[in-house]
Amino acid sequence: MEAVQVEELTSGASGRIIPVFKNIRGSMPSSESVKEALILFYSTFICFLLLLxxxxxxxxxxxxxxxxxxxxxxxxxxxxxxxxxxxxxxxxIWRDEEDTMRRRALAEAVEMVPEGGDVGLSVCKWNKSLFFGVRMNALFCRSWFPATGDLKGILIVIHGLNEHSGRYAYFAKQLTSCSFGVYAMDWIGHGGSDGLHGYVPSLDHVVADTGAFLEKVKLDNPGVPCFLFGHSTGGAVVLKVASHPHIERKLEGIILTSPALRVKPAHPVVRVVAPIFSVVAPRLQFKGANKRGIPVSRDPAQLHAKYSDPLVYTGPIRVRTGHEILRISSYLMRSFKSITVPFFVLHGTGDRVTDPLASQELFNEASSRFKDIKLYDGFFHDLLFEPEREEVARDIINWMEKMLHA
Structure with a gap:
């Protein structure tokens, strides 16, 4: 497989490039790069003084x-x-709560059973609820179940960075038509969940919330096999959750689409200063970010739907959020050999947000007894929103059914 040019340190789902030190790359420093360097020096100096x-x-x-x-x-x-x-x-706190209430109202209004696609999809039952995470933060959740018939299993969906669970309603409809139940949870700072929009204080919190949500789903559905699904940064979260033995024992397997496994900053210096800025100004947005969204689908209608969705965060990435992505990506790249959970990783070779070669490396190095990979030639980042989304969904359903009979 040919190497794919991956945009450096993007905001994930919204696909906005964060070129913090982009101008420094020139042979001669521009006035803008000098200003950025002075800001960096000043911030670091102030942080150092405060510590002393x-x-x-x-x-x-x-x-x-x-x-x-x-x-x-x-x-x-x-x-x-x-x-x-x-x-x-x-x-x-008041500002965050106001932001949360506005988004929660929007999340409540999202259509749970969208029209379009295959008219043969069966009718399903659905529900919306709040789940309180390990830090007692309210997380907005959705569920879909077949209206009739036996339940084969349950898939828990963890969305990607900057998007929300409501975007997976059509995928849920496909799953329920094949007798699978679906749960989906908005992260902190996403969708209808608590927190400032687009701000993730710690991906470890998201990992812990995902584990707790799985426990709740298992309690509510005793004896039903469960799978975890994660897209992009959500895929990194799911992989880390499933690396814990007590969680792995509760799962039949995990599915990862376009996982964020090798994320590079816009400049090597960013990796050094990111921990400092994430403490000094964690919510800061880099205003110099490229305003053009990276194409994440080859379907223009899906691109328009995503970037016009008020629940999709389209602002520049926040400092702490970017640092957390770098941190979990670095951790996972060092831990491939310790992965033993059954998994299916899917990636498009035309993905410019996350690296398909990293998914191949995961497949090659993981110690899992049951593992599969599928690389889709020329597909972009959001596989379930590509023109061939029916094919991608069918591949996921077929893999889960194979694991249930393994």
Missing amino acids: LPRSSRISCSSTPSPSSSSSMSPSSPKSSVRRRLGSTRFG
């Missing part, structure tokens, strides 16, 4: 106190400074 200062010296002072203020509650006192900080924190 004693805690008592880090409390900032405000304007001169009014005569009516008592000495014990003066604006320059530690207690007053804490109050200001709490006020700022409360404002941030």
Whole structure:
């Protein structure tokens, strides 16, 4: 298979390039690259000073106190400074909650049984609910079940970065027509779940929430075989979840589409400074990001639907989110040989967001007894939204049925 040119450190599902140090690549530094370097130096210097200062010296002072203020509650006192900080924190929490409520209303309105496609797909039952994760954050969930007949198994869908579970309603319809139940969960900061849109404080939290959600699904459906599905960064999450033995024992296998396994920053320096920026300014968005979305499907209608969806985050990637992607990708690339869960990895050779060669490397190195790979010639990143999505879905269903009879 030929090497594919992969865009560097994109925002995943929204496909927006994050060229933080793109201008530095020129032989002569431009004014823009000099400005970025100065900002980097200044931020690093401030962070270093804050780490050196004693805690008592880090409390900032405000304007001169009014005569009516008592000495014990003066604006320059530690207690007053804490109050200001709490006020700022409360404002941030209120802003996040407002953002969550707006998105949750949009998530509630998403059509659960979309029209179009194969008219032979059967009718299904569906539901929407909230699941409270390991940090007690409310996560928006969906489920679809066949209206009649025996249940072969359950597939739990973990979406990709910046998208949401509602985008997989048609895929769920395909699965229910083949007697599979489907659950899907929006990550923190995505879809109708808690958090600031597009902000992921830790992918380890997403991993833990996914494991807890699987436990809940197993309790609600005793004896029914379960599979985990993850797309893009969601594929990386699923792979890490399934690497835990107590989780692996609960699964028949995992399915990964276009998993984010080898993610490179826009410049080698980014890997060094990303941990610093993720602490100093974790929610910061890089305003210099390319505003053109990377094509993730060869179907123009699917591209338009994705980038016009208000629940799909299309802003520049946030610093902490980008750092978390680099971190989980690096961890997984070092851990391929320890993977033992049965898996099926699917990737398009024309993918410009994640690397199909990394999927091949996973297949080659993993210790799993049952493992399969399929590379689709010329397909783009969002396999389930390509013109051949019926074929891709059928390949996934066939693999699950094969595993149930293995």
